Amino acid sequence: MTALLSVEGISAGYGAITVLRDLTLHVGRNESIGLFGPNGHGKTTLLRTISGLLRASAGRIHFDGADISRQRPATIVNAGLVHSPQANTMFGDMAIAETLELAAFAPRARAGAKQRMEQVLTLFPRLAERRKQLARTLSGGERQMLSIGCALMCDPRLLMLDEPTLGLSPRLKEELAEAVGAIARSGVPLIVVEQDVEFLLALTQRLYMIEHGAVSREIDRNDGLDHGQVMQLYFGQGGEA
Amino acid sequence: MNSIVATLVSGILLGSLYALMASGLSVVWTTLGVFNFAHGALMMIGAYAAWTVSEGMGLGLLPGILAGVATAALCGIVIEYLLIRPFYGTRHMLLVTVMTTLAALIILEKGAQLIWGAKLKQLPRLVTGDVSIFGATISWHEAIIILLAPIVLLLLWRFTAMTNRGRSLRAVGQNQDAAALIGIDVPYAFAIAFGLAAALAGLTGALLGSIRFITPVMGSEPLVKAMIVVIFGGLGSLGATAGAAYVIGLLEAFLILWIGLYWTPFALFLLMIAVLIFRPNGLFGRA
Ligand SMILES: Nc1ncnc2c1ncn2[C@@H]1O[C@H](COP(=O)(O)OP(=O)(O)O)[C@@H](O)[C@H]1O
Numbered sequence: 422m423t424a425l426l427s428v429e430g431i432s433a434g435y436g437a438i439t440v441l442r443d444l445t446l447h448v449g450r451n452e453s454i455g456l457f458g459p460n461g462h463g464k465t466t467l468l469r470t471i472s473g474l475l476r477a478s479a480g481r482i483h484f485d486g487a488d489i490s491r492q493r494p495a496t497i498v499n500a501g502l503v504h505s506p507q508a509n510t511m512f513g514d515m516a517i518a519e520t521l522e523l524a525a526f527a528p529r530a531r532a533g534a535k536q537r538m539e540q541v542l543t544l545f546p547r548l549a550e551r552r553k554q555l556a557r558t559l560s561g562g563e564r565q566m567l568s569i570g571c572a573l574m575c576d577p578r579l580l581m582l583d584e585p586t587l588g589l590s591p592r593l594k595e596e597l598a599e600a601v602g603a604i605a606r607s608g609v610p611l612i613v614v615e616q617d618v619e620f621l622l623a624l625t626q627r628l629y630m631i632e633h634g635a636v637s638r639e640i641d642r643n644d645g646l647d648h649g650q651v652m653q654l655y656f657g658q659g660g661e662a
Numbered sequence: 663m664n665s666i667v668a669t670l671v672s673g674i675l676l677g678s679l680y681a682l683m684a685s686g687l688s689v690v691w692t693t694l695g696v697f698n699f700a701h702g703a704l705m706m707i708g709a710y711a712a713w714t715v716s717e718g719m720g721l722g723l724l725p726g727i728l729a730g731v732a733t734a735a736l737c738g739i740v741i742e743y744l745l746i747r748p749f750y751g752t753r754h755m756l757l758v759t760v761m762t763t764l765a766a767l768i769i770l771e772k773g774a775q776l777i778w779g780a781k782l783k784q785l786p787r788l789v790t791g792d793v794s795i796f797g798a799t800i801s802w803h804e805a806i807i808i809l810l811a812p813i814v815l816l817l818l819w820r821f822t823a824m825t826n827r828g829r830s831l832r833a834v835g836q837n838q839d840a841a842a843l844i845g846i847d848v849p850y851a852f853a854i855a856f857g858l859a860a861a862l863a864g865l866t867g868a869l870l871g872s873i874r875f876i877t878p879v880m881g882s883e884p885l886v887k888a889m890i891v892v893i894f895g896g897l898g899s900l901g902a903t904a905g906a907a908y909v910i911g912l913l914e915a916f917l918i919l920w921i922g923l924y925w926t927p928f929a930l931f932l933l934m935i936a937v938l939i940f941r942p943n944g945l946f947g948r949a
């Protein structure tokens with residue numbers, strides 16, 4: 422059986438700057454994976470390339486068997502591959518309820534949008550309390566919830582979360598981690614970028630360590646690495662950028 | 663008393679025209695972050711296209727107005743595709759598109775002169791005859807413009823506020839990446855915004871062509887007025903833009919009554935400069 426997502430030898434970057442160099446990874450059906458590694462080594466660039474915001478200069482990306490490497494973001498979302506971007510304020514001058522309604526924009530997401538809205542508001546009661554509030558007046562944690570909520574409104578078949586707990590207080594971080602866990606348990610496969618490797622190990626089956634724009638190490642949860650070994654890996658060969 | 667009522671009515675008529683024009687500028691601004699200097703020329707294209715179908719081909723005014731709207735919309739989409747899209751996301755985009763839309767203005771004006779010649783043209787009126795409003799007399803055609811403008815504005819507002827397609831235009835204006843990531847096709851949104859704004863300009867032109875002469879430069883004065891309106895009301899919200907249009911229309915009408923036709927543009931520009939100094943985000947804009 423083919424992988425749900427396969428990224429084969431892609432290179433991508435910004436103008437003259439190459440960030441990803443011949444990067445290969447895959448996500449099987451019914452599994453979630455985690456991405457970690459030092460800052461500035463290309464995790465966000467990888468997700469932006471998969472979702473079509475950036476175009477790979479080499480390599481191929483297949484989602485559910487179809488080549489999506491030259492597709493527009495709107496087409497990729499409509500195929501069910503959805504990306505909740507890092508530290509993002511959705512639409513500053515739009516209210517929460519309006520934003521979530523709009524997020525069911527893709528044709529695939531229209532059926533059942535009402536129920537999904539209820540699910541999102543149940544998952545994030547803070548959003549439910551602030552339906553009429555404009556996005557630019559939200560706190561960092563609430564913005565993160567709105568961004569993930571929007572991604573869920575797209576009815577994802579594979580959901581990519583870029584550092585969902587970045588810069589949050591421990592209490593909010595806990596709340597977000599809880600919600601991400603609930604999403605995983607509801608059966609949506611995830612690609613999660615996080616610095617917290619323990620969080621990733623609890624949530625996903627496999628981890629990829631991304632360094633210098635390529636996969637430097639693949640870790641299977643069943644390898645039985647303990648916390649100390651992971652930390653060793655991370656700081657031992659990572660080297661802060 | 664009578665002159666006050668007459669001035670009020672002519673102010674509301676001016677306000678209706680400015681509101682139709684400025685709302686298009688506002689739609690383009692909120693979606694693309696571009697100020698379209700060819701907007702007045704698109705209005706002119708609408709008037710000429712309406713004339714060609716209505717008078718040139720003799721098919722009647724209503725088909726003419728439809729043709730004016732459609733032709734202007736098509737021109738708008740082409741301008742967006744050729745003159746704005748290539749510069750999207752580049753540095754100094756705002757400045758570059760000032761130049762490219764000014765180029766479009768010149769091309770459309772010269773093109774109209776080539777196609778339709780220099781001879782003044784005029785459209786018939788939708789309805790003949792006059793109507794008296796509290797003692798002030800205007801033509802039925804003008805009365806229809808006054809009634810039609812709020813309806814068009816309301817429909818436009820409903821579209822941008824209540825439908826997902828309309829919301830998608832605002833979303834693209836506020837955060838392109840986030841819009842793309844919830845499945846909005848950003849280039850398509852650009853085309854829709856520009857086409858819609860141009861259609862509004864075309865409608866204004868086709869309606870105005872019955873009460874003013876159609877010339878290649880007929881759009882420049884309404885564009886200048888629409889610019890004063892958007893400086894007054896800000897470009898961000900349709901409600902503020904429409905409100906400002908009526909304020910400027912009424913102000914212009916009363917200034918003409920009080921200080922005469924000659925000094926009125928001067929006074930309006932003075933006001934515009936004052937607004938820019940004291941309320942840079944517009945009189946109704948967020949401070
Ligand atoms: N818009 C951009 N233009 C140019 N370089 C960028 C841009 N965004 C990110 N980069 C560079 O790409 C590299 C990888 O960044 P990123 O993918 O954000 O890393 P990570 O998510 O792993 O922290 C960094 O060196 C960063 O400076």
Ligand SMILES: [Mg+2]
Nearest residue numbers: 464465466507
């Ligand atoms: Mg990142």
